[in-house]
Amino acid sequence: MSTSDRLSGLDASFLHLEDTGNAHMHVAGVYVFDGPAPEYDDFVEHLADRLDLVPRYRQRLAFVPLGQGRPRWVDDPHFSVRYHVRHTALPEPGDADQLARLVGRLMAQALDRNKPLWELWVVEGLADGGFAIVGKTHHALVDGVSGVDIANVLFDTSPDPAPVSHDRQSWEPRPLPTGAQLLAESLLERTTVPAEIVRGVRALLRAPRRAVFRTRDALIGVGAMAWAGVNPAPPSPFNVPIGPHRKFRWLQADLNQFKAIKNALGGTVNDAVLSAVTLMLGSWLREQGQDTRGLVLKAMVPVSVRADVERGALGNRVAAMWAPLPVGIEEPALVFAEVHEAMQDLKSSGQAVGAQVLTGLTGFAPPTIMSQAARLQSRQRFFNLVVTNVPGPQFDLYVLGRQLQTIYPVVPLAERQALGVAIMSYAGTLNFGLLADLDALPDLDGMVDRLRDAIDALALAAGVDGRPSPPSRRKRAPTRA
Numbered sequence: 001m002s003t004s005d006r007l008s009g010l011d012a013s014f015l016h017l018e019d020t021g022n023a024h025m026h027v028a029g030v031y032v033f034d035g036p037a038p039e040y041d042d043f044v045e046h047l048a049d050r051l052d053l054v055p056r057y058r059q060r061l062a063f064v065p066l067g068q069g070r071p072r073w074v075d076d077p078h079f080s081v082r083y084h085v086r087h088t089a090l091p092e093p094g095d096a097d098q099l100a101r102l103v104g105r106l107m108a109q110a111l112d113r114n115k116p117l118w119e120l121w122v123v124e125g126l127a128d129g130g131f132a133i134v135g136k137t138h139h140a141l142v143d144g145v146s147g148v149d150i151a152n153v154l155f156d157t158s159p160d161p162a163p164v165s166h167d168r169q170s171w172e173p174r175p176l177p178t179g180a181q182l183l184a185e186s187l188l189e190r191t192t193v194p195a196e197i198v199r200g201v202r203a204l205l206r207a208p209r210r211a212v213f214r215t216r217d218a219l220i221g222v223g224a225m226a227w228a229g230v231n232p233a234p235p236s237p238f239n240v241p242i243g244p245h246r247k248f249r250w251l252q253a254d255l256n257q258f259k260a261i262k263n264a265l266g267g268t269v270n271d272a273v274l275s276a277v278t279l280m281l282g283s284w285l286r287e288q289g290q291d292t293r294g295l296v297l298k299a300m301v302p303v304s305v306r307a308d309v310e311r312g313a314l315g316n317r318v319a320a321m322w323a324p325l326p327v328g329i330e331e332p333a334l335v336f337a338e339v340h341e342a343m344q345d346l347k348s349s350g351q352a353v354g355a356q357v358l359t360g361l362t363g364f365a366p367p368t369i370m371s372q373a374a375r376l377q378s379r380q381r382f383f384n385l386v387v388t389n390v391p392g393p394q395f396d397l398y399v400l401g402r403q404l405q406t407i408y409p410v411v412p413l414a415e416r417q418a419l420g421v422a423i424m425s426y427a428g429t430l431n432f433g434l435l436a437d438l439d440a441l442p443d444l445d446g447m448v449d450r451l452r453d454a455i456d457a458l459a460l461a462a463g464v465d466g467r468p469s470p471p472s473r474r475k476r477a478p479t480r481a
Helices: 008-014 040-048 097-108 143-154 179-207 208-229 255-265 268-289 333-351 350-366 366-381 444-461
Strands: 026-033 057-064 074-075 087-091 120-123 129-140 247-255 297-304 318-325 385-390 404-410 419-426 429-437
Touching: 026 318, 026 350, 040 419, 097 129, 097 247, 120 208, 120 404, 120 429, 143 318, 247 255, 247 404, 247 444, 255 268, 255 333, 255 429, 255 444, 268 318, 268 333, 268 444, 318 333, 333 444, 404 419
Parallel strands: 087 120, 297 385, 385 419, 404 429
Antiparallel strands: 026 129, 026 404, 057 074, 120 129, 247 429, 297 318, 419 429
């Protein structure tokens, strides 16, 4: 067994987060294309030709008996591409609201752990003659950044599909391990891991000065994470028990407008994104009769720690920062200044380093402890919502000659987290995807309206021209749902 076949502690934690019932830890994307949908058989053939490039897509989980080790990936002897590629169509008129409702229903359905943890839904019947692909992949398999890499593998960068230089007929699944084998492998690893730790210590001792600096930075980071963890997020309508149903809405913005805002106000694109989300939440809360004076919500902001040499590798290489969202401030420029200063402080505090250290330690925690920790985390209010901003490809993508118009990302909801906001850039656009618990936050449309108003207010405060028109080549992509 390759050591890479064993789930990391972080990967396995996403499985444990589902144990409480209504939280489904799959990340997703809504890909909207120009032109008619390809024939189902042609799309299946296209995908099957490329699965050697992402072999994990033909593997499922094998669980160690008695919970004595983290699950490992094994070849699925019954793998069928057609099981994972689904085909459906919207009823007339096929508008953006209908597509968003379909996505909400798909996000409410858990992936089958007895199969490879992904699905692709080809959706025909869009009002403008286009089609969509809704992709779901479990978080244990992929994080946001490596998910972008998978999209780059499965899609083409020109209308002409790239040739495939391998023979997919040569793939044969390896025999499934027995329960006894899984248990024996896990117990063997427990005896070999300490040796790896000793080797790591020896390597550090050979470079003592570097070891001191790394240890210092790690301890500072862990301290910052601990301080953030013992200061719970304030109560909010976003931290209530969630049910089984989901609602999804999106908004397309212009990446150049956000760049102009950050240039004028002095910060980063991520500062501008978090400021827009802050203004949206504050406005929406006040509309609901909430007193936001002095209120600062806490967002969990995933940060990629994936090295360039790891691009294309599956699994999770993320840490987290707890970002304050000053929703009690109504002036856009002041919100931006507060967010920018807070993010600068977080980066200097080493929170991301501390999170990386702590998630690395999960690899040494017994699975029973990991499971209990995941349950504890779902009951504590460490943060109010997740806001994740992933840089997507800044060039056009195609599938079987059809141009990808836009991507709307989806971040999963954990227990007592009724709202998640995902942002992904693609070829000059900046696309927001909002997923909510249907019963806890039925007014997601109003929140999207407030998001648009927030972007306009930021642009006005920055002296940036009004809302730009979408690029002419993307007129067909639905910009709001």
